[in-house]
Amino acid sequence: MNENWALFKRNLSDFWKTFRKNRLGLLGAFLVVTSILVATFAPWLTPYSPSDIIRDEGGHGLTFASPAVHAPLGTDDAGHDVWTQLVFGARISLMVGFMAGFIAMFVGSLFGILAGYFGGAVDNLLMRITDILLVIPDLPLMLILVATIRQMDLKISPLTVLIAVIGLLYWTSTARLIRSQVLTIKERQFVARARAIGAGHGHIIRKHILPQIMPLIVANTVLILSTAILVESGLAFLGLGDPTQPSWGTMLNFAFDRSAVTNGAWWFYLPPGLAIVWVTLGCVLLGNVLEEMLNPRLTAHHLEGDQNMVPRAPSSSEETRGMIAVPGKGAE
Amino acid sequence: MTAPILEVRNLYKYFPIRQSLTDLLRRKPADYVKAVDGVSFTLERGEVLAVVGESGCGKTTIARTLIGLEEQTDGEILFHNETVGAHERRARAGLVPLESGGVGTREQQVLPRMSMKRLRQQAQMIFQDPYESLNPRATILEIVAEPLVVHGLARNRDERLARVKTALEEAGLRPAEDYFLRYPHELSGGQRQRVVIASAMVLQPELLIADEPVSMLDVSIRAEILNLLRDLRQKRGVSIVFITHDLSTVAYFADRIAVMYLGRIVETGPAREVLANPQHPYTRALISVIPVPNPRQRRERVILQGETPNPIDLPSGCRFHPRCPIATAECGKNDPPWHAISPTHQAACLRIEQGTS
Numbered sequence: 001m002n003e004n005w006a007l008f009k010r011n012l013s014d015f016w017k018t019f020r021k022n023r024l025g026l027l028g029a030f031l032v033v034t035s036i037l038v039a040t041f042a043p044w045l046t047p048y049s050p051s052d053i054i055r056d057e058g059g060h061g062l063t064f065a066s067p068a069v070h071a072p073l074g075t076d077d078a079g080h081d082v083w084t085q086l087v088f089g090a091r092i093s094l095m096v097g098f099m100a101g102f103i104a105m106f107v108g109s110l111f112g113i114l115a116g117y118f119g120g121a122v123d124n125l126l127m128r129i130t131d132i133l134l135v136i137p138d139l140p141l142m143l144i145l146v147a148t149i150r151q152m153d154l155k156i157s158p159l160t161v162l163i164a165v166i167g168l169l170y171w172t173s174t175a176r177l178i179r180s181q182v183l184t185i186k187e188r189q190f191v192a193r194a195r196a197i198g199a200g201h202g203h204i205i206r207k208h209i210l211p212q213i214m215p216l217i218v219a220n221t222v223l224i225l226s227t228a229i230l231v232e233s234g235l236a237f238l239g240l241g242d243p244t245q246p247s248w249g250t251m252l253n254f255a256f257d258r259s260a261v262t263n264g265a266w267w268f269y270l271p272p273g274l275a276i277v278w279v280t281l282g283c284v285l286l287g288n289v290l291e292e293m294l295n296p297r298l299t300a301h302h303l304e305g306d307q308n309m310v311p312r313a314p315s316s317s318e319e320t321r322g323m324i325a326v327p328g329k330g331a332e
Numbered sequence: 333m334t335a336p337i338l339e340v341r342n343l344y345k346y347f348p349i350r351q352s353l354t355d356l357l358r359r360k361p362a363d364y365v366k367a368v369d370g371v372s373f374t375l376e377r378g379e380v381l382a383v384v385g386e387s388g389c390g391k392t393t394i395a396r397t398l399i400g401l402e403e404q405t406d407g408e409i410l411f412h413n414e415t416v417g418a419h420e421r422r423a424r425a426g427l428v429p430l431e432s433g434g435v436g437t438r439e440q441q442v443l444p445r446m447s448m449k450r451l452r453q454q455a456q457m458i459f460q461d462p463y464e465s466l467n468p469r470a471t472i473l474e475i476v477a478e479p480l481v482v483h484g485l486a487r488n489r490d491e492r493l494a495r496v497k498t499a500l501e502e503a504g505l506r507p508a509e510d511y512f513l514r515y516p517h518e519l520s521g522g523q524r525q526r527v528v529i530a531s532a533m534v535l536q537p538e539l540l541i542a543d544e545p546v547s548m549l550d551v552s553i554r555a556e557i558l559n560l561l562r563d564l565r566q567k568r569g570v571s572i573v574f575i576t577h578d579l580s581t582v583a584y585f586a587d588r589i590a591v592m593y594l595g596r597i598v599e600t601g602p603a604r605e606v607l608a609n610p611q612h613p614y615t616r617a618l619i620s621v622i623p624v625p626n627p628r629q630r631r632e633r634v635i636l637q638g639e640t641p642n643p644i645d646l647p648s649g650c651r652f653h654p655r656c657p658i659a660t661a662e663c664g665k666n667d668p669p670w671h672a673i674s675p676t677h678q679a680a681c682l683r684i685e686q687g688t689s
Contacts, residue, residue, distance in 0.1 A: 007513055010513075188464060189464035189465040190464065190466055190467040190468075192396075192401055192459070193457070193459055193465045193466075194482075196401055196452065196457045197479045197482055198452035198453065198479070199482045203481075203482060207467070208467050211469040211470070212469060
């Protein structure tokens with residue numbers, strides 16, 4: 001489809017034009033993109049593997065070596081290179097966060113669209129499920145779930161359990177958000193028009209509802225990603241991560257367990273902490289800017305944009321001030 | 333005479349009002365907004381029928397019921413002598429207005445039925461607000477091609493493009509290719525309404541239901557859109573139910589007029605005859621306030637007092653009597669019967685028979 005491709009390119013370039021001007025958005029995108037690049041190219045960024053033990057000339061393991069002794073970030077209690085742990089940890093943290101985030105987004109959008117569009121009994125059922133999940137405190141529930149699933153010895157990788165539990169618990173706010181948006185969209189006249197044409201529910205949802213809420217879904221996905229990464233770090237810090245595949249949260253857990261703080265080994269606990277801040281801050285900045293840009297209420301009107309802007313009279317500010325009555329002053 | 337394309341018999345549309353829990357417990361009967369309260373009319377092939385009335389009189393509800401966006405509470409809609417699908421479900425729900433004003437159950441007549449999908453291939457609706465009736469994230473091409481896609485017609489891409497192109501050009505958007513990839517927000521109100529009309533005409537329907545198609549447009553563009561509708565009717569022979577509150581546009585292109593007041597038709601007849609010789613006091617009031625482009629001409633204007641009564645709790649007798657300038661005591665008691673002024677022109681008013689008008 002030739003014209004579709006042209007259209008896509010036009011929309012993309014329009015989007016980039018506005019996005020380029022937003023500094024916070026660019027910063028957020030930079031933070032997110034760099035962390036993804038680091039995770040992707042981890043093996044090329046370090047000469048060691050995460051399980052290598054760094055030894056001194058005498059063959060003794062270097063434990064808690066400061067960055068001055070072993071560049072760039074020293075070693076941990078077992079003599080592993082912290083930088084290597086950090087870049088490989090990015091893979092685990094981002095993978096768990098992204099996959100959980102996408103699951104949450106998918107479930108949330110599905111619930112929101114179905115509840116909002118069909119209303120009535122469907123809405124009631126889906127929203128009561130949402131409410132129940134919403135009122136249960138997340139952290140204890142997740143701890144219990146992860147711990148019990150582990151105990152059951154189902155031969156599922158611990159990371160899969162983490163992804164599933166986070167993904168299936170963090171969709172509630174999304175579902176509510178999407179539902180409220182769908183509720184307003186389905187009352188709009190173009191949906192009535194589609195029904196009058198004879199379109200079925202599937203067609204209306206795909207062609208009329210989804211395109212309107214897609215921007216919301218995209219922006220919200222980015223925000224949910226940051227939550228998912230944070231939650232993963234929290235759970236891993238509490239010891240629920242996979243010790244054989246350490247994420248940033250697992251690193252913090254190790255650092256805490258093996259008294260890195262009392263040993264003054266700041267290079268052990270600061271880098272993973274800052275990395276978490278780096279990614280989540282990036283996601284939040286990017287997500288907020290996307291939300292602002294893609295909000296259906298804030299999309300461009302046909303009079304906006306550089307080419308179409310109505311030229312202003314040169315001395316408009318002076319003249320109009322006299323012409324338009326300022327409320328409150330005009331009465332005097 | 334050929335069979336009418338559309339026949340509406342005793343159409344009722346009541347909207348139930350949600351009751352409070354205390355009312356439910358007290359077993360208070362449910363209240364209904366009587367939006368359409370016994371309306372009958374026919375539409376011949378190629379005819380333009382204007383349904384006129386002030387806001388809240390049930391015009392739009394009629395339009396939405398005709399196209400199946402609402403289910404009628406009672407009454408038949410016959411399209412080519414076949415009833416339209418929605419009433420099947422209604423028979424199950426069993427809601428039918430009663431003499432007392434409430435709602436009860438009744439056996440349904442068995443008439444040949446037409447599926448909603450078939451109806452919607454042959455009848456299309458034009459909505460009031462061209463700023464709202466187009467999906468802001470769809471291109472004009474997608475919008476106009478949508479009816480074809482929904483009904484699985486013109487599956488071939490070239491054929492589809494060709495049909496969209498003809499429809500757009502017939503609607504006065506030339507050259508059509510320039511509009512294919514544009515979004516609704518890039519078009520003016522008049523252009524958007526042309527897109528709406530193109531998308532309604534792409535299936536080449538026999539019936540158009542136009543719900544105030546020009547009321548949201550600038551006055552300068554109204555005539556253009558009305559001319560377009562008139563051309564389409566001449567070229568394609570499409571019948572139009574034209575819903576409006578503006579009698580001056582009616583004079584411009586309707587064949588027949590039905591004047592509505594509070595869910596009922598109060599006067600119906602050929603457009604010229606009704607405008608020249610209005611019989612019902614409500615029609616007279618409406619006609620007397622049409623602006624005339626001559627400031628020196630002095631006319632007697634009938635300005636109606638008060639507001640439209642609440643359609644939940646309708647006045648007894650003639651529903652116009654609380655605001656009627658010539659009402660008598662009898663008007664508050666008896667429902668006025670139809671009174672024929674000529675074979676085609678009828679009005680429902682007690683005072684006509686008494687010779688006061």
